Amino acid sequence: xxxxxxxxxxxxxxxxxxxxxxxxxxxxxxxxxxxxxxxxxxxxxxxxxxxxxxxxxxxxxxxxxxxxxxxxxxxxxxxxxxxxxxxxxxxxxxxxxxxxxxxxxxxxxxxxxxxxxxxxxxxxxxxxxxxxxxxxxxxx
Numbered sequence: 001x002x003x004x005x006x007x008x009x010x011x012x013x014x015x016x017x018x019x020x021x022x023x024x025x026x027x028x029x030x031x032x033x034x035x036x037x038x039x040x041x042x043x044x045x046x047x048x049x050x051x052x053x054x055x056x057x058x059x060x061x062x063x064x065x066x067x068x069x070x071x072x073x074x075x076x077x078x079x080x081x082x083x084x085x086x087x088x089x090x091x092x093x094x095x096x097x098x099x100x101x102x103x104x105x106x107x108x109x110x111x112x113x114x115x116x117x118x119x120x121x122x123x124x125x126x127x128x129x130x131x132x133x134x135x136x137x138x139x140x
Contacts, residue, residue, distance in 0.1 A: 032076070
């Protein structure tokens with residue numbers, strides 16, 4: 001088993017004691033665990049304060065940057081947990097998610113759970129964690 005912490009130029013390693021993502025290789029499978037990710041920039045600052053839709057899109061962009069760094073895509077994501085500050089935003093979130101997945105041409109839609117939660121910063125409105133599985137193609 002091999003473990004590698006993942007960060008990206010869009011989403012650098014956090015100042016706090018956690019990894020943005022971890023890639024664990026075991027036999028022929030790579031497991032990618034993405035920590036709760038939100039609408040933050042490369043300086044670790046919250047962005048799009050008060051704009052729910054923009055925060056959702058930025059969160060997906062940040063997740064995508066971590067997946068790319070791990071040599072994966074949204075097609076490899078099998079599970080997502082969505083944390084909304086206000087569950088009344090769920091319908092809007094679902095419309096954005098559906099649109100985003102259609103643009104990515106996803107045939108397999110990840111399993112997901114959505115909960116209302118207090119987030120780590122008061123200005124954040126959404127946070128998403130994800131799990132991806134990818135076949136590790138070994139070069140002969």
